[in-house]
Amino acid sequence: MNHSKLSDHKFDKGKFITPWNEFLNEIGRENSWFYGRLPEYLWLALIIDFYGRKEGLIKCYNIIKKLAEKKPDLFSPKFSNILDLDYDVQNKMFEYILSIIDVRVLAPLTAIFTYSNSPSFAAKFQTELSIEERIELINSIMKKTSDHQTNLSTDVRFVALYYNLLSGKLHIPKETLQLLLDYPNLSHEDEKMRTIRPLVRSMEIVPVEIDPYNEGYLDIFWESVSRMSDCELFYIEHAEEVLETKEYIDQVKTVLQYYKDLLVSISPLDDKMMVLLGIATYSYKRLLELVEHALFNTISGRSIVRVLIEDFIMMKYLIQNESTHNNIWTEYQYYGIGQYKLIVERYLQSGKTLANSHVSYDYMDFLVNEYKNKEFIDMDTTYFNKQNVRGKAISVDEKDLFDFFYDYDSAFEHGLWGAIRESSMIKCNTPSHQYHCVPDIENNQKMKSVWNDCVHVMNKTLELLEEIYGIPSSIKRSNER
Structure with a gap:
């Protein structure tokens, strides 16, 4: 996303309004990328990071395709949506996921989604990793994706957007669709991606207002990961100047x-x-x-x-x-x-x-x-x-x-x-x-x-x-x- 200039902002009643907020409702914290959407799509980030971009995107495609088939009314591949499926449907979905990926890939999430709140998931993805190791892996992935414009974040957002297209929830012109179909086959350094990457990010955010956030899910996620992590503080040191x-x-x-x-x-x-x-x-x-x-x-x-x-x-x-x-x-x-x-x-x-x-x-x-x-x-x-x-x-x-x-x-x-x-x-x-x-x-x-x-x-x-x-x-x- 290109940064707007001050001159691009609209000045109204003493307030400079960003061009985006002039046309769209301001995105609330619960729908923001880092706080609201990343926790929902972290499972996709774990898959892509574990297998690498090319293989990871293929595995994600197979999984979301199956999800769209099993539950066509789901608006997005949010993890909370999967955890809210009927127990039997949920079990079958997790079994299918395990036929595509190794159990270790999503195991870190069992530190948050345990037998008490997500019994089916916890049973399927139990691991020998300690709580500390699982949380460390989660923090590592979150560092890579906390900025919504990183390569990994954009890949995750592409998968979420592609699910909207796959499930028929989003309709776009053929020219735009062709650009999106090229995305997984191009490297991030490809010149063509200078056009496609911003397109992915701008389109992924469109359904946010239609697809409500899951407050309970976010509460569980953030309360769990924050409680099990220590602060890592840093501050800026400016070099001492020799002043006359x-x-x-x-x-x-x-x-x-x-x-x-x-x-x-x-x-x-x-x-x-x-x-x-x-x-x-x-x-x-x-x-x-x-x-x-x-x-x-x-x-x-x-x-x-x-x-x-x-x-x-x-x-x-x-x-x-x-x-x-x-x-x-x-x-x-x-x-x-x-x-x-x-x-x-x-x-x-x-x-x-x-x-x-x-x-x-x-x-x-x-x-x-x-x-x-x-x-x-x-x-x-x-x-x-x-x-x-x-x-x-x-x-x-x-x-x-x-x-x-x-x-x-x-x-x-x-x-x-x-x-x-x-x-x-x-x-x-x-x-x-x-x-x-x-x-x-x-x-x-x-x-x-x-x-x-x-x-x-x-x-x-x-x-x-x-x-x-x-x-x-x-x-x-x-x-x-």
């Missing part, structure tokens, strides 16, 4: 020191310069935290990238809109102070006392009253200038920063599952555990370093200041080394 952080931090400090001296000695009452340098210094202090606490590969590091980007976008936005406001620099200050006032007033109105909190409400109240009596400070609960970060990024031609970095880092700020999965959950490589995730309480999972992106945004911030205020060539040369 001290030299870069010193360079940034030198530049900001120059602008600070300029503000103090020449323009101490310049609101614009004070605001721009205040924002840039805040970014610098976040960068310092990154370095001093070695947060490069951490969740907190991603928060720092996000702040640096938002600070830079805000600086550009304020400069861009300066001419359309009486004093956008004062407005920006009072907007932020108004946010502080709102927090303080909520606290004071509650009548509660929060001991040992990291929030210093008394000091915040002092800051609110710093410039004028707080009775004259409004509290705006919208984004500054009524435009969100994305809108500001677009207006200052920095949409790439938002799309490629800010949106990603925001997922960590809001605790969205993508961020939680990447940073705080370790993958289990055991198929019978459905490749589930385990909480990383040992803090083994480290993510890629944010250092290069932080430097990139900090450099853009310093370049913006240079465009407005200039910089001596000696300091500039030092910064460029």
